[in-house]
Amino acid sequence: MADALETRRGTLPVPTFLPDATRAGVRGTSSEDLRQVGIEALVVNAFHLLRRPGARVVQAAGGIHRFMDWNGPILSDSGGFQVWSLIRQDPNRGVIRDNEVIFREPETGEKWNLTPERIINLQFQLGSDIVVCLDDCTDADAPEPEQERSVERTVRWARRCREEFDRQVAQRRGEAPRIFAVVQGGGVESLRRQCAEELAAIGFDGYGFGGWPLAADSTLLADPLRWVADALPAAAPKHALGIGRADHVVSAFALGYSSFDSALPTRDARHGRLYVFKPGWAARRPSPGDDFFGAIRIHDPEYRVDHGPIEDGCDCPLCTRHSRAYLHHQFKVGDASAERLATLHNLRFYVRLFANLRGSAA
Ligand SMILES: [Zn+2]
Incomplete structure (x- = not known):
């Protein structure tokens, strides 16, 4: 390579x-x-x-x-x-x-x-x-x-x-x-x-x-x-x-x-699909077939009162300042900031993933 x-x-x-x-x-x-x-x-x-x-x-x-x-x-x-x-x-x-x-x-x-x-x-x-x-x-x-x-x-x-x-x-x-x-x-x-x-x-x-x-x-x-x-x-x-x-x-x-x-991570974000790494995923480089991530659908009713971040440990502008409940609400009321914050989270997820694949810090 x-x-x-x-x-x-x-x-x-x-x-x-x-x-x-x-x-x-x-x-x-x-x-x-x-x-x-x-x-x-x-x-x-x-x-x-x-x-x-x-x-x-x-x-x-x-x-x-x-x-x-x-x-x-x-x-x-x-x-x-x-x-x-x-x-x-x-x-x-x-x-x-x-x-x-x-x-x-x-x-x-x-x-x-x-x-x-x-x-x-x-x-x-x-x-x-x-x-x-x-x-x-x-x-x-x-x-x-x-x-x-x-x-x-x-x-x-x-x-x-x-x-x-x-x-x-x-x-x-x-x-x-x-x-x-x-x-x-x-x-x-x-x-x-x-x-x-x-x-x-x-x-x-x-x-x-x-x-x-x-x-x-x-x-x-x-x-x-x-x-x-x-x-x-x-x-x-x-x-x-x-x-x-x-x-x-x-x-x-x-x-x-x-x-x-x-276009997938940004499109998913705009549709309220946010990626989360599985706990402990960063301990090693993901290999083909590994189950290292999932996604949450922020529109789901369970997030209405969920005051935790999208992902614990994510340092994106969304996770460091806002809760799942806030993003759920912003999507519900159609605020444009919801799509922006969700997009930045999913992009940060990719930056963190790629840094891991390179063996460097994000
Ligand atoms: Zn985040």
Whole structure:
């Protein structure tokens, strides 16, 4: 595994967790909040930012870091997965072709023509520290010919992304961002390995595990994760895109993945699902299969008069000042601070988990 993830805005110790600030913000929180709970880096989504507010708005603000007041490293996901999901839900929204993706805004009819080059340019316009190649997603259980086509397109697009990236770097001053490619291949071992090897032969600074990472019963697709990690250079940073459940993180970390992003902890928090470690969990590093955490549903009536913290020993802004009863009440009355405090607790849970996995203090 890579020892650390180097970026032009600092070195991230690994494993590292990057919350999803998809549309240039982690909902309900400020940058100061995020720094306070120990978050070091964020993920934004290039495709969603292209749609709103538009690359020019971000560029005119001085780049994504100034726009959202975040001076730490930012990884921009290309949006390959999101555009594929949106088109899959509603084929009228667009089409994915061999050379481009066409996407139509359902409300305005505005049309986006996304090419590998355009997506790389966009991420340079944003000023991202880690740019991600456009990939062609499929379902893990899609027929094999579809998986083959996805791998073929993903590798071809990655090559075009790499060439455009090199062109952009040559034209600009200052330290270059890094570029990650995304490995597809669904649930087919030979395709996963082939995709990883072909991308590694082109050469990238890191590699993402692409496609939906969970089986229908929500278990982690550990075999595909292992094939990809095995086929990539041992020292290359490996990013587990969208892998976020704490036990899944532990499993993917054991397989060699060093960076993670997920909307799960912040989304769960907004829905009143707060994570708690089991007593004594920190005595050792969690291993795959360990039962080291649970969650409480703060909306449940039992918390109305529970005056203890969400978790004993948690040093987040919620647990150090407020009780379960207070958070229950704030959710009940619809106060916006409830979502903020719950989000900061769940993020602090991740910071503490990742510090344990690194063998350091949170
Ligand atoms: Zn807490």
